Amino acid sequence: MPRARQRPRLVDVAEHAAVSLATASRALTGRTGVSAEVADRIRQIARELGYVANPYARTLASGATSTVGLIVHQVDDPYFSEIAAGVIQLAAEQGLLVQICQSGRDPDYELQELRHLIAQRVGIVLISGSGYDDPRMESAARAELAAFQDHGGRAAAIGRHALGVDAVLPDNEAGGYALAQHLMDLGHRRIAVAAGSAGLTTVADRLAGVSSALRQRGRSPADLTVVHSDFTRSGGRAAAEQILNEHPETTAIIALNDVMAMGVLSTLRTRRVPVPARMSVVGFDDVSVAADLAPSLTTIRLPMTEMGRTALTLALKPRTTRPRRRPTGHLLVVRDSTGPAPRT
């Protein structure tokens, strides 16, 4: 069957304007070497014809890509979806398209997705989610990104250092510190931490902040119970179970992110532990639902959407010799899930 009329090509524009291909191309890409009037005429004709350059041909010829690859752990985790929203917003403003992949929190799979994106010749790679304490885990990704940048690619990380690329980094340690302070101010002495997987830098940093707050008040780090699980709702549930069973004296739980806190609250509800009367709970990130939980969650606010935008902004800027680190603000948001330690 006769194929419907195809999209107009650059030659069509050039013919209509009675100029050469080269001139049309220069006019439409805003390059120099065309007089203003001719350029205007060409652009006008392109608009009338509904011409849009074929990005495959353009990329093939020029080598410059206009798509950004974004790697997140899980798109339906609110922390990541807010970051993604920021990236996509700014990308749209810049006329860029974003290709998104999920790593499913698996470092091997993440590496595979990273390779896939690079093989697909994206121009920019943005990688979010915690990195790994073990340098060997990161080194493959690091090498991949270095090679990518050597070939002219741009990259940035979100909430992840040690990747050798520009990064936007929340002050996880200060956040952990603030949470612990807040709980101690309320009189809590037996604090437990529901932590994500051991080996994640985010976990280590937030935990370090908590410990240093305890130390600063003369408490022994041994006073702190740390239960490792993972950064999901069910991870939070499991951690809470363990804390309740093995450390019944606990009066406050620090979940190292909000999604875990949701799981913690869920378990406390099931076990009929009143929050905050019997147990205070705090989270980290301030995802948008944190305010709607039962009870509303005290947490550290991170500007996720902004972080996504900032990361893309960094990647868009000309590269510097040394990777840049852009800190983000953070803020303790006190809501209803924390209260004075119960009297015993």
Added chain:
Amino acid sequence: MPRARQRPRLVDVAEHAAVSLATASRALTGRTGVSAEVADRIRQIARELGYVANPYARTLASGATSTVGLIVHQVDDPYFSEIAAGVIQLAAEQGLLVQICQSGRDPDYELQELRHLIAQRVGIVLISGSGYDDPRMESAARAELAAFQDHGGRAAAIGRHALGVDAVLPDNEAGGYALAQHLMDLGHRRIAVAAGSAGLTTVADRLAGVSSALRQRGRSPADLTVVHSDFTRSGGRAAAEQILNEHPETTAIIALNDVMAMGVLSTLRTRRVPVPARMSVVGFDDVSVAADLAPSLTTIRLPMTEMGRTALTLALKPRTTRPRRRPTGHLLVVRDSTGPAPRT
């Protein structure tokens, strides 16, 4: 400065294997016309060299794309992020990449993004989110998609009919019906609906289900208060305010999606209206946080992730003459936000 070694090209593979470009291409794309041994050797060499075909060159030459464009209203809305997760999952399994755009719930902007995706020559377009009652609103998108399909593109819609493409459709009417039934069973007589923007088919369908349940019990549709706002948390807050102020006799609120229900609950909390003692609240969708709200939300469960997968599956299958419609299941999930109507 001397550019670092570039990625291997098809010619490199061909040379190493001492075959022609054509043969190498045939072997790697699994086409016929190569003996099994030669094909194996070529594939083996490609693997050793770390060869991955340049998708830009491939697409330019063959015309076939391997990227799918996904349009959602808002990626950080849990309803859409769960759909996106499903699409991305399946796409990854199929070796496809997903380009994602947000329409920001603006039909004009959505159309623009649709055009952008098509201009970018994606092979598959998936469009999610409610359509518009007014046929003129949809006709431009419809025409765009028809032209796209004529050029060999594939498309599918999620939760949206009347676009002339394959669609996966929840039974919104039956869901609304079930919610109203549930509330009437609990003795509620003064029911209000916190609806999304008037003019959305999803709103109309869910509302129709509610009305028909009332009618079936011999109630007049006039008994039903409908407040239009929009499908966001703040939309839910606004609707609840209005219901509380103008219809104080209301004992149950049907929010037409969970995100609005979150806003409704938030307002009720602020106004100190006990749920469900004084007011029952239901939502629609069963996003994953619905169970963690205060109180946990009675709602209609839709398999969002599955819907995303199904839509991509539909688009991947050979096109049929008439657009297919794939229904999805739904289920009333009763939680703590609904209870018997208060005695007066």
Added chain:
DNA sequence: CTAGGGTACGTAAGCGCTTACGTTGCCGGT
């Protein structure tokens, strides 16, 4: 023994752009 057909492979023409390099014409400086 030969014609016909099928299989395995090579040759080369694009796909729709960008861009290095050429060409033309006009300007000002001496």
Added chain:
DNA sequence: ACCGGCAACGTAAGCGCTTACGTACCCTAG
């Protein structure tokens, strides 16, 4: 009057693939 230089535009060579078409060879049927 002449020349160097620059701006504006054209010519054509790719970018890295796919694929229509051509060629060599082998096998089978008559």
